[in-house]
Amino acid sequence: MEIMRTIELGKTYRDGEKETEVLRGINLEIDEGEFVAIAGPSGSGKSTLLGLLAGLDKPTVGQVFIGETEITTLPENRLAKIRGRMLGFVFQSFNLIPTLTALENVELPLILNGIADAKKARELLDLVGLTNRSRHYPNQLSGGEQQRVAIARALVCDPPIILADEPTGNLDSKNSKTVMDLLISLCEEKQKTIVLVTHDLDFASKAQRTVHIEDGRIS
């Protein structure tokens, strides 16, 4: 059963009179519990596609559906609600908040989404093997640890979809493998839908399906 769908999705950036067409005619369907990799060279439009799937940006043309809801026309506050309930993000640069501890970073989505479950954040840190690092600030953690905190944060509201944008881009090979294994186990054991953006074909090959993007089109 499909959980995400795009219809003739396109995005053009305008800078003064100059127009750059980043994505065009993207038709994509992602099923519930599926692990999909979006692969392509740098500048091909992968991250833009992920941003449009998450409702972080508005498409120039086309539609994006999460479940039955078309998100392209929704106002920002409705989108925030959908992101909080349906989506979890993992970024290449971790994007943790530097003044919050690991535990507080994981707690943040719970608080913003009004979920009163104090134990949940600790459970998630336990899941990613960082129980003993919960009081540490991001600058006191290694890159791999920061990314695992980011994964815990992505999972804490129990969203059915995880969007991961180059999650191993800033990690060494050992930590990259740990993170990939974690994502795969989330898909297999917890039936999460994973959308992974990567330019690394080795990691892409671990997904159930790989969508190749080149010059803004699915190739």
Next chain:
Amino acid sequence: MQLVAFAIKTLPAEVKSNWQRSLIIILCLAVGIASVAAVKIYTDSAISYFKDNVKEFFGADITIVLPSELTNDQQNFLDYQNLGTLTYISDYNQVAFNPFNRQNNMPVQVTVIDPEVYPLYGSLELVDSSSSKALLSETQAAIVSASLFEQLELKMDSLVIVGNTPYVIRGILQETSVPDGFMGRIYTATPPQAEIGNLGSKHAYLKLTEEKDIDTAKEEIAFYFEEETISTYVEISSHIDTSAKILGNVALIASLASLLLGGLGVANVAQVIARQKIKQSAIMKCVGGKTWQITFLIIIQIAFVGLIGVLFGFALGWALTGVLPTLLKDIISISIPIRPNINVFLQVSLLGLLVTVLFALLPVLRFTKIRPLAVYRDENPERLLSKNSKLVTALIVLLLAAIFGLFIGFIIDSPAVGLGFAFATLILTSIFLGIIKLVLKLILKLPIFFGTSAKMARRSLHRQYGRTSGAILALAFGISAILLISFIQTDVLNFMHSLRDDQDTPNIFALLDSESGPSSESLIEFLEKDDRLENVTSMKMLTASLETVNNRVYDASQASDPRSSILAKAFLIGAVDPKNMPTELNYTKGKLLEQNNEVVMEEYIATSLGLKVGDKIGFLIGENLREFDLVGFYSNMQKGINVTASSYATNEALQGLNPAFSTELLFARTKPGIAGEDVISTLRANFPNLGFAFDVGQLITLFDTIFTAISRFMQFLGFFALVSGLIILAGTMILAKWEKRKETALIRCLGGTTKDVINVQLWENGILGVLAAGIGIWLANMLSMLINVYLLEIEFVTRPLTNLFAFVLVLFAVIVVGAISLSDVLKERPLTVLRNE
């Protein structure tokens, strides 16, 4: 609640990581709150003190001003009343002398009391704590005020002469309870000789029995005495409350200036914090956060930092209340006990928090409206800010101003004044910020920026229009407040001194009572023989009632001023020789007084009564109706002292008239180098029964003291505004430090030396200093000129040296503050900075 708890939990780490910014918020608020808290604590303590001790100050529950002769009914009522304890007080205005040197004298108020009963409340507190009752039981015994005792160089248990009556000094009043002014006080049980001096007034003081209700008692008394002559302590308490509240509110509003300037500092910091948190805001949006939640989180954290500033400021304000009595000692001689007041604490704390939140809200709201896509954009995420429409921003600003105004209105018990103050401040601030931005832009366009350092400084200032404008405004406001008060104080005092020193202006005045005291002829003869004096003249003043205007009966109901009916009945016409006027009038309409059928009138009174130049008016003087042509209006005295006459006519026109009351005023001028007070002492020594005599110099000295005390107090508040300005400036520089750090590193990488970096700073701070000083000095001079010319109607004097001194001082302060704020930037290695980037 979860959000609040989370914000508090993460606050220590936020403060630690942003300690410099937190410190700026704390200092900005602390200075403003200290000034507001000091004023509020002091005025509220004063109001409470006066209200709590109102019976001791007032002396009774009810007082009645007794007529010179009581009717039988009144006498019977007073003799047989059963309202409570009754005592009589008689006040005499007299002159007291040192028995060994009559030149050493002073006007006094002699209060004759029954020591067995008086005072009905409290006690006459003496310096040696002895009992006034025991001391005054002896005939001719007196208790004197400390100022009289010192000025007349009296001795304990020796004599003081009042008029022709000798008294033995048995005690000295502790002058903590009643301000003494320039008139001494004497309490005695023995009246002075009746024919000497004049009886000021006689009162009945009443202390009600416990079961007696004060309003009922007043009603009973009103059956026998005119209602205007009866006063209750409740009415006095209410008057004190109203007057003190008005004065307190004026001071509070003046003190709010530095708090509002502190608000500008908070807005600057909030903008930097929110800008720094753009990426975090975007991350929070990615994990489900809404704009209001993110705004709320940042505001809560800023508010908590603000709360530290508020508490610190309140403590500072409490400490400053110790300074206020010294500043105000010349106008409030009473030592006011400062009392802890939870209401004041809550009001001031809430005010501080409100200022923090209101000033932080708009900049924070601007940066939290980030689109979540910013998580992907490391370069210039500000391009992804959703812009509010100008209308929405304006509406938010108006709403915030209204909230602030209503809160101020709540504190001062007048929502309309609070709202007016808030919107006036908003409008003025917007205008001045606009002017500052415009001037800054114009300066940056001037062809004065030669060389790399100057050009870099210009670019840097270009980047920081918003933040630097706030700092310049705060500094300019601070310096202008201090200068303005100083200018007005100097101009007014100079004007007063010029009156005192002008040989054409009389400086010795003696008011003669028509019923008692010496004749004007004998006094004039005495004065003319005194070779220290010149230009001895006199002017008779007659009471009159305005009866007709243009041959019709005057109708007071048509006049603009509700007090007109009283004014019309209480005219005081000065009889003068038009060729030798005792005062030079400043004519605003019509012509000078010349003919016997003419009258000139004070413009305000005339317009209040609805009169015009050219009207024919009829005055009832005694039993005679005299018609005059109203030929001119005057606004005030061009030279000389206002002698309270509301109109002038010629001596001939007023001759032979016998009004119910008339008085004669004698004028004289001391020769150069002669002290007026010595002449007055001689006058009192030779005419102890003189109604009233004063030297303008003494009055001006008294005015000098009071006016200087008020000016000092206002400058004290202005000083806070100046300190706020300097803190905001330092804050602005610290907030822009990361930009400065990068710029300095680049200059060095490109071969620049420390001297080049210092040059850039000097250019930047120099321009800020010039602008702040220039605008502040311009504002002070402009306002001073407007106030002098249009309000006080005195000459405006330009002060190039003072202005230059203030200019150099502000410029120097800005450069020093800039150098201190950015001193560590010079020490950093360029590579370290660029790596951190």
